[in-house]
Each structure stands twice: as C-alpha cells, then as structure tokens.
Amino acid sequence: VEIVNEIGRFPTRNHKRGVFDKVTAVGSTRIRDEFRVAKNSCFNCKIQCKLVTISKKHHSIGEGPEYETVVSLGSGCLNDDLDTLIYANHLCNDLGLDTISCGSSIGFAMECHEHGLIKEDVNWSDADKIVQLVKDIAYRRGLGDLLAEGVMRAAEKIGGGADKFAMHVKGQEISGQDGRAHRSGGLTHATSVRGADHLRGLSVIDEIGYPEIGLRRYGEDKLPAALNRHSEEFKGQMVYDVEYFLSVVDSLILCKYGTMYPLCYYFPDIPDILYSLTGVDLFNDEDNLRRIGKKICLLRRAFNQREGKSRKDDTLPDRFLHEPEEEGPAKGQVVNLDVMLDDYYQLWGFDKDGLILPETLDEFGLEDVKKELYK
Ligand code: SF4
Incomplete structure (x- = not known):
C-alpha cells in the first residue's frame, strides 16, 4: 500500500x-x-x-x-x-x-x-x-x-x-492499478479478455522496479525503457510475456506470490518442477511450455473474437486516456494506449483490429478454431 x-x-x-x-x-x-x-x-x-x-x-x-x-x-x-x-x-x-x-x-x-x-x-x-x-x-x-x-x-x-x-x-x-502511473498496467487492463484484471498479464518489473530481472529477461538494450513506468516503449512485449507465463502458472495452480509478486520463478524454473513431479518428457521442455501458454491465451482471445470483441473493446475509461494525473510522481501523465496496442497485437499475430490472423491459428495447430472464426 x-x-x-x-x-x-x-x-x-x-x-x-x-x-x-x-x-x-x-x-x-x-x-x-x-x-x-x-x-x-x-x-x-x-x-x-x-x-x-x-x-x-x-x-x-x-x-x-x-x-x-x-x-x-x-x-x-x-x-x-x-x-x-x-x-x-x-x-x-x-x-x-x-x-x-x-x-x-x-x-x-x-x-x-x-x-x-x-x-x-x-x-x-x-x-x-x-x-x-x-x-x-x-x-x-x-x-x-x-x-x-x-x-x-x-x-x-x-x-x-x-x-x-x-x-x-x-x-x-477496474482493479487497484492506474495506467497513467504504470503504463504496462494500463495495457493489461485494456487487453485482459475478461475485463480489467490484474492477475492475467500484470508486469511488475516496471511497477516498483526489478532492474536485475529486467536486465536478465530483456537485455541491456531494452533498459531503461522497459523499467520506465511512464513510457509506452516496450510495454507491449512485457505484457505479452507475462500474459502467456501466467496462463501456464494458472494452469498449474501455482500461486501468484512467487511468480508475480515477487518475481522468484519464471519459465526456466518450471520444467524442473514439472518434470520432477510428473516425469512427463513434454513438460521438461521450456519452449514447449511457452507454446502451451501462448495457445491458452489464443484460445481465450478466440472466444472473445467469436463473440464480436475486437480493438474497440481493448480500451480504458476516458479518465486514464484523457485526464492527466493531478498530483504525485505521475502528475501530468495519461495513457497512450494505441502505441502499446499496436506492439502487443503484432507480437501476438493479430491484425490492426485485434483479430487473430488465420496464419497465427495455423501456427499453433488451431485449425478447428480457424474454421469457426473464419467460416
Ligand atoms: S501465498 Fe500461500 S497462502 Fe497465500 S495464496 Fe499463495 S499459496 Fe495461498
């Protein structure tokens, strides 16, 4: 607090x-x-x-x-x-x-x-x-x-x-974040498939700041932009990464304390845990776990797409977009959402309107979903 x-x-x-x-x-x-x-x-x-x-x-x-x-x-x-x-x-x-x-x-x-x-x-x-x-x-x-x-x-x-x-x-x-003071939090709220949500894609690297973890995950060339909570730069990538990581975390019923707050465990740690517990070879492969995480996110997004949701729904209340923060360290800040959305959509393989491209669905073996979305 x-x-x-x-x-x-x-x-x-x-x-x-x-x-x-x-x-x-x-x-x-x-x-x-x-x-x-x-x-x-x-x-x-x-x-x-x-x-x-x-x-x-x-x-x-x-x-x-x-x-x-x-x-x-x-x-x-x-x-x-x-x-x-x-x-x-x-x-x-x-x-x-x-x-x-x-x-x-x-x-x-x-x-x-x-x-x-x-x-x-x-x-x-x-x-x-x-x-x-x-x-x-x-x-x-x-x-x-x-x-x-x-x-x-x-x-x-x-x-x-x-x-x-x-x-x-x-x-x-909306949960207890504000994109004006924490840009990636704004993108998380806007893109979360079930509405403003802090548990599906909230990046904390740029929130209270984890410089060493930011450096390890993103490399020197992405810093300090990745750590700047008032900059839109690189936040599409950060929310994308956290979103598919947390979809694996949720599927394994792991706690967010340790995977989100604080950032103790990440993808490289999961195969060890999972393989020791299950002995399943497929779980001993970080790339495979990343692919599973992305597929889960795409399926959720596909559900919303079928129900008519698109870029128009990936938005924030006017207060965050047009009313500058009045006081404190974020004074004068608003969220420039479109820049972050463009980056985020490109990483996911969506079109400009936020719709999953047919080739993205092919890449993840979701041909049945493609048939339903593009009939
Ligand atoms: S930190 Fe421990 S007690 Fe709290 S929700 Fe996670 S597993 Fe449960």
Missing part, C-alpha cells in the same frame, strides 16, 4: 487520483500492528499471506483486507476508517461479494452523487454508508439493487453522463 502510494499509483477517489493523503491510516503497518490477530494459509504454504483480522467496532473477525480491498473499500471511496473497511471486507466475504467490484461500485455512486446524478446521500469518506451499501448490494435493496448491476450497467440506467465515472473495461470494474 505505502510503496504503491509512493509511486503515485494508489487509486484514490474512484481512480481520479493516484495518491491518498490518508495512506498511513489504511496502510499495511497499521493493519499488521492493530488489526491482524493471526495468519492463515493454503495447505503447507510458508508465506501465509492470508490475514485474520478483527474489527473491534463492529465485533467481527474474518480474513482480509488484501491490497485490492484497501483500494476499493478504502482510498477509492476516500475512506480512512480502517476498522470499518475491515468490517466491510468481512461482510463481502460472508455475502459472497467481490470486494473490487463492490467497492468500485460504491466509489462510482459517490462520484455520481457529487455530480448530482444520484439523489441519495452517498458522500465521500462515509464509512457507515459503505457498510450499508455492501449489505444493500448483497440483498438488492434500494440503491444497492442498482449498484449490484456493476458500474457499466448502473451508468446506463442512471444516464446524464454517469458513464464518465464508470471505471470498467469490458464491463468489469
């Missing part, structure tokens, strides 16, 4: 800003020292990333918050009441709500209210209102019923320019 705020990429006030002046109030140090009572984990994991926390004010115990929730139910709503943020997180867990979509929908409602598009009082920083809306979204009551539709559909129903405040890609609310 604190580090990301330092680089001006801590989404605040419904993604309008990248710096939260109350960051210490919701930061990781406070969560650890004042609210964490235990750690939990998946089977046998020594990292134990899952926090068990207590909200004394609301008499609640449960898991969280993770970084994303501190953004969506915290800085995104200008909420610095950490105890209530934690309670709202527990509620989301118990009620089966995704904290990113839920919190983002509440931040959207706050900005709509500020501009007179929602009459009901939904004011910035109102922690009790956040709790009420989490419950109302879950039980589809009042304004909660509208917000339960997500920001894209809610904005369509509200009208009057509410779409300007609906921070989504392909209908999915």
